[in-house]
Amino acid sequence: MMTKEIKKQWLQNYKTAPDQLAKMSKINGLISAFNANIDAVIKLSGKDIEKLIHDFKIDQKQILSKNITTINTKEDAFRGLLKCFTKGIAEEWLIEDKEIFQWLQNNLGYDKLQMGGQGGIVANVMAVCGVNNVFVHCASLGEEQASLFLDLPNLVSVDENGTVNKAKNIKRSNDIPLIHWIIEFDKGDKITVDGTAFTCPKSNRFIATYDPLNFILHIDETFASCLSNESINYDYIILSGYQMLQQELSDKTLGTDRIDASIKTLEKWVNSNKNHVLHLEMASTQDVIIRKNLLDNLATKVDSLGFNERELIDILEVISEDDLAKECIENTNSVNLFKGMQKIFEYTNCPRLQLHMFGLYVTLQQKSFKVTPKQNLDGMQLAAVIAAAKAGTGAIDDYETLLWAKDLEVSDVGLNELQALSNLVEADSDIKTLMKTGIVSNDKYDLIAIPTILIDKPKTLVGMGDTISSISLVGAR
Template identity: 60%
Template structure:
């Protein structure tokens, strides 16, 4: 079958997307936890940084020094910008002193604020897709954070008294905003600090993060207690934010203990809805001990996990599959990544896992999982449609935008990945009709793959993976 014929076939498959979107409105309750924060985005020029240094009388020797990648003084923030500017690289440094946070807020400011953190991004996506009640956890919820939630009555969090309220209207005035400054710079710009002048070789960004709560997986007690009430009845619980933990936290506590605490709380939340489906969005977890503990402890309690290519490779590295991880790293294609998924499935016994890669989404699940292969495919197709709308318009803030890409054909990139995956499935399991249906099953597993709609010049790709995973799962109703 030619690519043209396959595109026609998949265009027909995708016709279910509007109905799947409507059916998301039948989902009564969903909890999105744990991390929501404020992304403060600003584009700077070298001249702006030079003026900032001069007007504040900053010590250029400190800025030019080689110290650890952390921010405890005002000069450290500029040092981080300079480091990334002259290398054309992206890094994230943590702000350790609240006074620096206040200084950045006053002196640097921002061009725009946007929702940050998987938990916040997922909550907005689920609410605009019509889930009846979306409960979002906020470690901190001052006005700066609340205003980034969509103005929707079905999107809820707890106020200072522990009462549920529309998230966009909450203002916990005693909370500090948890801000991730995203400081962007352009290729070819120049910056002079002291006697050193550098030219930026590549457009990139430096992230200065003040987020002491999410970095220790702080769980708001009011929210946790409210989620234990029987009227919440969450059909889905989507977890994220664990990637920010480290083996030893800044206050000396243990990151693993925070994971254990969350497990006990989630178990209480699920008592009101024993059949609730628990999903973990893995995200990029840098601390290997935390990453391994997540895979060996938390994953055994969840029904589903989601990851991208890099995150799958990271998992392979901590389950004894370093050679396959390197193979996937060298040749990052659907065939190799599927082999990696099989290893993770065998190791974790997790009943459902989804890979979202460029051009193709792949779900591997246990035979007779509660979501059928066809339901999965329909959910994944809607996710592709919503992701294309997000990429093409820059935001999915209203329901009328969600079908923006309706009628678009799937990408050649996606079909090429599907070809390779179909051949690998044939080599391992036998003949299949993967190219036209995206579904294969045997007596043990079910495999679903969907080639996606790609937008040539995307306006925004922020939070794309979180949107894909959550819509794929919740739309499979």
């Protein structure tokens, strides 16, 4: 079948998206936990940075020193910024000194505030899609954080008195703002520090983060207790935020202990409402001990696990699949990544795995999984449409925008990856179904894969993976 005919077939396949979106209003409820924060975005030119250094009498020689990757002084903040500016790289440094956080808050400012953290992003997405009663957990929910939630009656959280209210209206007076400064800069810009001139080789960003609660996976006990009540009805629990943990935490506790504490909370939620699907979004978990613990102690308990290409490779590296991980790094394609999915499938025995890679989404699930392959296909197609709408318009804050991309064709990149995957999994079969229907089933598993819609010049890619994973699952009705 020629590419033109295949694209026509997938355009027809994607016609289910509007109906799938409408079905999301029939979902009783969803918990999005655990991380929400404030992203303060600001673009600085080389001249802007030079002016800040001059105005605040920053020691320029200290800015040029090395071997520090945390922020305890004003100089540290500018050191991290200069490193990323001069190398065109992205790094995130933690602000460990509260006074420096307050200094940045008073003097750096921002161009805009936006929702940060997978938990907060997923909550906004689920609410605008029409899910009834989206319960969002916030380690801190002061006025600034509350302002970033959509003004929707179905998007709720718990105030300090244990009362469920619209998230946007909750202002827990004693909660501190958890701010991730995202400082952007442009390729070709120039800066001079201590007499040395630098040119930025690539547009990128430096992130300075003050988030003492999410970095220890703090769980608000009032929220946790409220959601353990059997009168609270929900069909899904979407988990994220574990990637911020390190094994040795600033409060002298262990990251693995925080995982154990979260599992106890989850057990209470699960026991109070057994009709649910529990999904873990893996995210980029840098601490190897934390990553391995999550796989062994949480991924084995959830119904669904989501990841992108890099996160899949990270998982392979901690389950002793080093050769396959290396192969995936050298040739990051659907064939190698599917081989990796199979290894993770065997290791965790998790009923459902979903990979979102560039141009292609792939779901691998057990034959007994509670969502059928066709339902999964429809959910993934809806996710692809909404993700394209987000990339193309820059925001999906209203219902009307969600289907902006519903009539766009799938990408050549995705079709090529789908064809390669088809050649692998259907090599011994006379019946070839994957390219046309996106579904292959055998006696071991169901495989669902779809080519996605790609936007040439996306206005945003922030939170794209969280959007894809959550809608693929929750939109599968």
